[in-house]
Amino acid sequence: MGSSNREPVLSLRTDGWLQKPALGFGSLLQIPDKIQNSLKVHFGRFLKKNGFGGGSEAEMLPMQVQGTCTTVAPEVRLDKQLQAWKNNPSWSDEPPEIKVTVPQGSLCNLNLKFKAGLPPDAVYNIIIDPENKRVFKNIKEVISRKVVLDEGPRQIVEVEQAAIWRFLWWSGVLSVHVFVDQNRTNHTVKFKQGRTGFMKKFEGSWKIEPLFVDKEACHPLDPCTLEEYDSCTNGTGRVGSSITLDQLIEPAMVPPPPFSWYLRGITTRTTEMLVNDLIAETARLRGLANNAIDKQYVEGKCDTSRDHLTEECNDIKERWRQRRKTGRHGNSLRLTAQG
Known part of the structure; x- marks a missing residue:
């Protein structure tokens, strides 16, 4: 048999005690995979932190940990992450957290935070898609689109x-x-904003960060990077997204109250619908339709396309009419009973 299958050799020291074999990298092979991966991650951190790098076994561990991400193409990594969601699509979408402030001279500054059950690359693809008007119902059409600067992962686009x-x-x-x-x-x-028109200022940003959905499987470890998370979950951990949308809106003329309050409410509602459209698309890609999100999507579609109502829109509007009618009759009956 090969030397890799032999038991470690024990020898007697001069004082009569058994001499233990040196703990080298080969002994890690006898440790279960999950513990081995954890040791690799933490040992790699320790070596980096303390500046070790002598070129022997000490350098082999961090190199192998880093190699898991540097050798995998982004497309392959995304496919792997999406497969993890297909294997376990369980996820509950929640409405966004909205913070509204009113800087001097502007209509409002909107800050929305929410989570999505898809990896950052997938969410990013939805946002930058030139044909994303099929997702965001408040976009009627893309008039023009020109790539001004292309640096591979980074692009500046005039839209x-x-x-x-x-x-x-x-x-x-x-x-x-x-x-x-x-x-x-x-x-x-x-x-x-480029050219000014009805809007004097319209600017903002999207920020998408990874969310380790199954990090409990790494306990007691707390993974800080995708490589560590992938290592401690053996590649089966789902990666979601933590998303922030920050948006400043300043019309050419801000109307006085109460019109400014009403316009601010409409703007907030429109931005919230845009986020709900994005959440609905992530649910569709996961293969799981969220009833609450679908309802908001249909209602938004009815609001923005009043001239072309579908059967689904008519059904929802009819249900709302019945609800209002029932509410009025219920109030009348309660008042009669109290009288």
Whole structure:
């Protein structure tokens, strides 16, 4: 048999005690995979922190840990992460957290935070997709799109699109011209208005960060990177996304109260619908339709396409009419009973 299968040799020391064999990298092979992976990750951190790098066994561990990410193409990594979601699609979508502030001279600054059950690369692909009007229902059409700068993972794109707007009894289509700085390396999308028009200032950013959904499987470890998470879950851990949308809106003329309050509410509602459209798309890609999100999507579609109501829209509007009618009758009956 080969030397790799022999038992370690024990020898007697001069004082009569048994001499233990040296603990080298080969002895790690006798440790279960999960513990071995954990030791590799922590040993790699220790070596980096303390500046070790002599070139022998000490360098082999961090090199192997790093190799798991540097040798895998982004497309292959995304396919692997999506497969983990197919194997375990369980996820509960939650509405976004919304914070509204009013900087001096602006209509509002919106900050939305939410989570999605898809990896950052998949969410990023939805946001930068030139045909994403099929996802975001407030985009009527993309008038023009031009790549100004292309540096591989990072691009600057000039986009002009027609957005649907509604205010009080009026509605129409608004042309928005923006420059979009999209960077796949850190999964950020920054946008800023180019030509001014109805909007004096329209800018903001998307930020997508990885969310380790199954990190409990790594306990007592707390993975800090995708490589560590992938290692301690043996490649089966699901990766979700923690998303932040920050948006500043300043019209050419800010209307006085109470119109500014009403317009601010409509703007907040429109941005919330945009986020819900994104969440609905992530649910569709997972293969699981979320009833609450689907309902919001249909209601939003009915609001923005009033001239072309589908059967689904009519059903929802009819249900709301019945609910309001029942509510009025219920109030009348309660008042009669109290009288």
